[in-house]
Amino acid sequence: MIEIDRLTRLYDGKPACDAVSMTIETGTITAIVGTSGSGKTTLLRMINRLVEPSSGEVRINGTPTHSEKPHLLRRRIGYAIQGHGLFPHHTVGRNIGAVPRLLGWPKDRIAARVDELLTLFSMDPSEFRDRFPAELSGGQQQRVGVARALASRPDLLLMDEPFGALDPIIRTRAQDDLRQIQRHLGSTILIVTHDMDEAIRLADRIAVMDAGKLVQYGTPAEIIAHPATPFVAEMVGEADRPLRLLALLQVSELAESGPADGPEIAPDATLRDALSACLWSGRESLPVRGTTQRVTLEAIRSRAGAHA
Numbered sequence: 001m002i003e004i005d006r007l008t009r010l011y012d013g014k015p016a017c018d019a020v021s022m023t024i025e026t027g028t029i030t031a032i033v034g035t036s037g038s039g040k041t042t043l044l045r046m047i048n049r050l051v052e053p054s055s056g057e058v059r060i061n062g063t064p065t066h067s068e069k070p071h072l073l074r075r076r077i078g079y080a081i082q083g084h085g086l087f088p089h090h091t092v093g094r095n096i097g098a099v100p101r102l103l104g105w106p107k108d109r110i111a112a113r114v115d116e117l118l119t120l121f122s123m124d125p126s127e128f129r130d131r132f133p134a135e136l137s138g139g140q141q142q143r144v145g146v147a148r149a150l151a152s153r154p155d156l157l158l159m160d161e162p163f164g165a166l167d168p169i170i171r172t173r174a175q176d177d178l179r180q181i182q183r184h185l186g187s188t189i190l191i192v193t194h195d196m197d198e199a200i201r202l203a204d205r206i207a208v209m210d211a212g213k214l215v216q217y218g219t220p221a222e223i224i225a226h227p228a229t230p231f232v233a234e235m236v237g238e239a240d241r242p243l244r245l246l247a248l249l250q251v252s253e254l255a256e257s258g259p260a261d262g263p264e265i266a267p268d269a270t271l272r273d274a275l276s277a278c279l280w281s282g283r284e285s286l287p288v289r290g291t292t293q294r295v296t297l298e299a300i301r302s303r304a305g306a307h308a
Ligand SMILES: Nc1ncnc2c1ncn2[C@@H]1O[C@H](COP(=O)(O)OP(=O)(O)OP(=O)(O)O)[C@@H](O)[C@H]1O
Pocket: 011, 015, 016, 034, 035, 036, 037, 038, 039, 040, 041, 042, 043, 194
């Protein structure tokens, strides 16, 4: 568990981050969302002490971070930033193994970990482990950057706009991969983003920051359904609320018996995906893969309407 306790950072007497308190459960993804200058990066960097707090403290599993030397603390906390930050003259394998090497892991354990992570990120180890970063696509570089941050199984992974440089289509894939890998490894992740869609897609809990203050902390459904302030409502986008709710629900929840033609939709696809599949292909219903059921446009519309 990560406890952030009245964490404050002043610059020239003004708070960039103002008495923020929140508790992050182990094995979850938390997104910090806010407009530019709201203090997201400052909050994140105080956790691994790249920025020292003016007051307040952070405890990781009960131990205050100020009781540990910063460079040792940072070995326990992964950090991934926009742009991959890979060492250009080191191979993919050496990049991913950087922290385990610092921690003195034996060579075969590092090699096994590198291959495990590459496989998890859908990159064949025999093909990719000996390549250099310049020999990868942007999306692959970004995956290696995240794999590197996860390599030592850190207590916590901090990510600052990790997908900011990716084009929207790869970005969605990268988010889905991260979610799947996080579930597989049980990692605890704190991710900064200015993109509410990304937060809703990825996070178990969302922290909304405005002018240095934490204005709401809750699950995506809570934030969408009950925005605490007009600012949060604006971030969520009143007009998009039904669509955002559909993005949180799965096709299986509305599956019903009845006929449907055309390409199938996966039962764990979101209702938002199902809605776009219906609208795109002009169908009133879609067959649900692996079942004899269907999901209908009418049911999706009425579910969206019920929450609007
Ligand atoms: N080193 C610094 N010196 C002075 N002021 C700073 C410093 N770092 C950040 N600030 C100020 O603190 C405030 C919060 O900055 P921060 O980078 O945390 O915001 P952010 O929400 O991450 O913004 P962005 O999304 O644009 O990265 C801003 O007003 C910024 O100008």
